[in-house]
Amino acid sequence: MKLSCSQSELNNALQLVSRAVSNRPTHPVLANVLLAADEVTGKLRLTGFDLSLGIQTSISASIDSSGAITLPAKLFGEIVSKLSNDSPLVLTSDETSQQVELTSKSGTYQVRGMLSDDFPELPLVENGTSFKLNPLLLSNAIKSTLFASSTDDAKQLLTGVNLTFDGYGIESAATDGHRLAVLNLNNILSDSKEIDSSIKFEKFSITLPSKSLREVEKFLSTCDISHPINFFIDKGQVVFISVEDIITIRALEGSYPNYSQLLPDTFENELEFDRKEFISSLERIAVLADQHNNVIKVTTDGSANLIKISTDAQDIGTGYESLPVSYKGDSFQIAFNVRYLLDGLKVIDSNLIKLSCNSPTTPAIFSPINSDVNFTYLVMPIQIRN
Missing domain, CATH: 3.10.150.10 (DNA Polymerase III, subunit A, domain 2)
Structure with missing residues (x-):
């Protein structure tokens, strides 16, 4: 793999995907970010994944040869953040090496990583239900209820936010047993015309971990509100897709309490x-x-x-x-x-x-x-x- 890219773009991408890197990884490779260069598309793809939350983004790069490797997220991120943005960064590694050479205007650094084969694949939803959502309204729905979720891991289901979809809007709810926040948004779908009224829509609910949703809320707040977020859900897996970014979340298992009776x-x-x-x-x-x-x-x-x-x-x-x-x-x-x-x-x-x-x-x-x-x-x- 050999490529050159912008220091600021690489730094921003690393800051984003590192939010999905575990502080206490169950496997050493989960402390790393995956870098995959594709000379056909001219894109460098970066991925962070802690098996519950996954974040992927892409930046433009001048790629001489394709390849992939994983590097320690914290160390690599700190090095890149302190390099000058006056000139492009050059990243080089060979197929057998588990090391990347990073060259900037001021000097050269070598960082040892792990093979990309050891990095788990980001789960994506191929079928299931999909919507186009307004990123600003979705951010508000999360922010308005997230604070009321529980921090007690013994109440695992209550450590998440419950989202209920009825085909026209979303009801977001969170409770810790002492308080309950509920927000209804009927205009969150980016284009209600996309829903065919002749098709029967099955109402459904899903509970997503608050820790993961905090990162989604931060991400959504930076999105261009003129571009809707693609939202996919299938078999307990939720995927948010923006222009260049993908966030995937594994839902919490179980039935959320019937809070309406309260x-x-x-x-x-x-x-x-x-x-x-x-x-x-x-x-x-x-x-x-x-x-x-x-x-x-x-x-x-x-x-x-x-x-x-x-x-x-x-x-x-x-x-x-x-x-x-x-x-x-x-x-x-x-x-x-x-x-x-x-x-x-x-x-x-x-x-x-x-x-x-x-x-x-x-x-x-x-x-x-x-x-x-x-x-x-x-x-x-x-x-x-x-």
């Missing part, structure tokens, strides 16, 4: 308030709440359109803030983990928020008002011991 049909109490003012009050109160148990109380007074947000950090201090609200219902007091509230409120894209609840021990629902986004955030209250 959402109450009616509410006795409803509060409407300014989202930014509420967040600001919570962040100030959180300074004290974080010192003890993160618990804050929201107290309403039926005679005044105000709520009191308070905390009592034992042996440290207390604090409260008042916030104007539009309120319907009886006087009550309800307690929450302040971090759960802030996580959810920060992803809601609306100036006005509604808090709906029935009692201090039943689920509370936060939702945007006068918004095109159909978002629901459920938080379980903390029981107050008087």
